[in-house]
Amino acid sequence: MKNENLLTEGNVFRVLLSFSVPFLIANVIQALYGAVDLMVIGWYCPPESVAAVSTGTQVTQIITSMVSGLTLGGTILVGKYTGMRDEKRTERTIGTTLSVFAIVALVLTLVMLLLRVPVLEALKTPDASFDMAKQYVTICFCGIFFICGYNAISAILRGYGDSKRPMYFAALSCVLNIIGDVVFVKYMGMGVAGTALATVGSQAVSMVCSIIYLNRRKFIFTFRLKNFKIYPELARELAVVGIPISFQECMVRLSFLYLTSVTNRLGVSAAAAVGIASKYDVFAMLPATSLASALAAITAQNYGAGKLKRAGQSLAAGIGFAFLASSLFFLWAQISPQTMIGVFNSDPAIIEAGIPFFRSCSYDYLAVSFVFCLNGYMNGRSKTVFTMVSCCFGALALRMPLIWLAYTYCPENLAVIGAIAPAVSGFMAAYTMVFVLRQIQKDKRSRF
Secondary structure, eight states, X not given: OOOOOOSSSSOHHHHHHHHHHHHHHHHHHHHHHHHHHHHHHHHHSOHHHHHHHXXXXXXXXXXXXXXXXXXXXXXXXXXXXXXTTOHHHHHHHHHHHHHHHHHHHHHHHHHHHHHHHHHHHHTTOOHHHHHHHHHHHHHHHHTHHHHHHHHHHHHHHHHTTOOHHHHHHHHHHHHHHHHHHIXXXXXXXXXXXXHHHHHHHHHHHHHHHHHHHHHHTTOSSOOOGGGOOOOHHHHHHHHHHXXXXXXXXXXXXXXXXXXXXXXXXXXXXXXXXXXXXHHHHHHXXXXXXXXXXXXXXXHHHHHHTTOHHHHHHHHHHHHHHHHHHHHHHHXXXXXXXHXXXXXXXXXXXHHHHHHHHHHHXXXXXXXXXXXXXXXXXXXXXXXXXXXXXXXXXXXXXXXXXXXXXXXXXXXXXXXXXXXXXXXXXXXXXXXXHHHHHHHHHHHHHHTO
């Protein structure tokens, strides 16, 4: 399969849009997994089930964040060697990435199954929801191999410059997930377990279909056992680039898990409201997260090709697009937060608890447009240590202590708790912008 998706040529704006729009659609589709799970549970099951799925989803998102961080390392390396037109090293990078992820998947499965109860206890999962949350995460953890494989293949394709096929695979998985949710929950009465089975099963089918399709299309890498080799030098490079990204994703997710543990102590209504808000966070921030990941691939290819100015132009365009798109959700949250909550659950207590939280936390939709895109650009340059330190500082030194202070001194005020995320993101955007501008100036001086 000849690569006709080089990101180093053509109009900057057109390339960014044509590459990032399928990326955005794929991410929207993936986000529908958790949203559909929560909707179906909210429609056909009691509030305790909603709290169980929202808490369980927060736990499984740690795995997804860890995996997506490592796979982004694969995207960056594949993008770099694709930009350098080094097909042999590109193929070896793909083989190394997939082999490493097979091992990581098996280790994660064992570790998370052993830690599932302590993790749920640490999150202060409500007693009424505990057993159901445990059931949910157990099934999801058994499907970690498919989560790793599914994300790794998509990330490799994006690094190669192809964002359309991952979108098709995500669409297949989402359709299967929706069908599974309705069948397992509504018609078979499996409740929380049904939503977990639908998610894992849909990703498994999508992963297998993607492998069959790519082999038939003669992709640069052939999915055969003999090609799954770990090349030490590439594995080290993957670790250097990917582990910091994975670690920062986990620390950010940890800070939001801490928020979940705090709001779980405020009762089922508050826990459900914040759980619903977390679903909107995913959708509202999708333009920023999608463009950030797209920028990582675009920047990696252009740096591999020595086109530094083009990478900077892509960053500026990405921030503009992300901000405009995220503004739509921000305005909705400010004007009519009750309708946002009502999409998932019509319980008056949940709506009342959620309105002030939605209005304050929605400012984060705008702030992360800058943070994510700037980090995506830096990741594409393999400056992943900086983004790791920055994100860990924001999560551990700012967000978590501020949540603790808010809970300690004004526990009933969800508006204050919700305002913490945008305040931290705004601060991070400011100092990251300064760092990026300095790097761009250094690039200009190095060329003279």
